[in-house]
Amino acid sequence: MLKQEIEKALTVLKNGGVILYPTDTVWGLGCDATNEQAVAKINDIKGRASDKSFIILLDTDAKLQSYVTEIPDVAYDLIEYAENPLTLVFPNAKNLAKNVINADGSVGIRIVKHDFCNQLIQRFRKPITSTSANISGQPTPLFFDDISDEVKAAVDHIVDWEQGLKTNKKPSTIMKLAPGGQFSFIRR
Numbered sequence: 001m002l003k004q005e006i007e008k009a010l011t012v013l014k015n016g017g018v019i020l021y022p023t024d025t026v027w028g029l030g031c032d033a034t035n036e037q038a039v040a041k042i043n044d045i046k047g048r049a050s051d052k053s054f055i056i057l058l059d060t061d062a063k064l065q066s067y068v069t070e071i072p073d074v075a076y077d078l079i080e081y082a083e084n085p086l087t088l089v090f091p092n093a094k095n096l097a098k099n100v101i102n103a104d105g106s107v108g109i110r111i112v113k114h115d116f117c118n119q120l121i122q123r124f125r126k127p128i129t130s131t132s133a134n135i136s137g138q139p140t141p142l143f144f145d146d147i148s149d150e151v152k153a154a155v156d157h158i159v160d161w162e163q164g165l166k167t168n169k170k171p172s173t174i175m176k177l178a179p180g181g182q183f184s185f186i187r188r
Contacts (some may be wrong), residue, residue, distance in 0.1 A: 071090065
């Protein structure tokens with residue numbers, strides 16, 4: 001079952017589509033983080049400003065150097081020892097769709113520890129976007145059943161995995177890293 005859902009999601013991602021999928025935090029809207037048109041579709045679905053950046057997901061910290069210019073050593077320690085999902089905001093993003101990257105050149109990256117996401121990203125060989133599955137300004141849906149019909153109707157594929165899961169999940173902690181390794185919390 002998991003393998004089939006990954007195959008379906010892969011096909012959609014490779015064709016520039018948007019998926020509604022479970023993550024290590026809340027349900028997300030995802031697409032190829034290197035495809036500007038796919039990212040624009042998510043902004044349309046959410047009704048959000050096109051200058052708002054995205055979090056991207058990777059399956060391993062070994063891929064960080066492909067998407068950011070400088071990785072302070074502390075980043076690897078933070079990733080390794082984080083007990084809860086952690087998004088790190090790195091300066092100087094590269095090799096991503098320009099509408100994924102923040103105006104200051106930074107990008108938020110989370111290394112996922114979630115079976116579906118990890119296997120999907122590993123097979124896709126590119127990062128995928130992750131943003132909450134809601135219309136901009138509306139509350140973040142904590143469970144699949146909380147996602148609006150409007151969002152569900154707008155995506156190209158809804159992943160049939162963990163839809164009935166009622167584990168209380170929340171958005172990730174977000175920390176901003178400076179080139180020298182200093183960090184600050186954006187969201188706890």
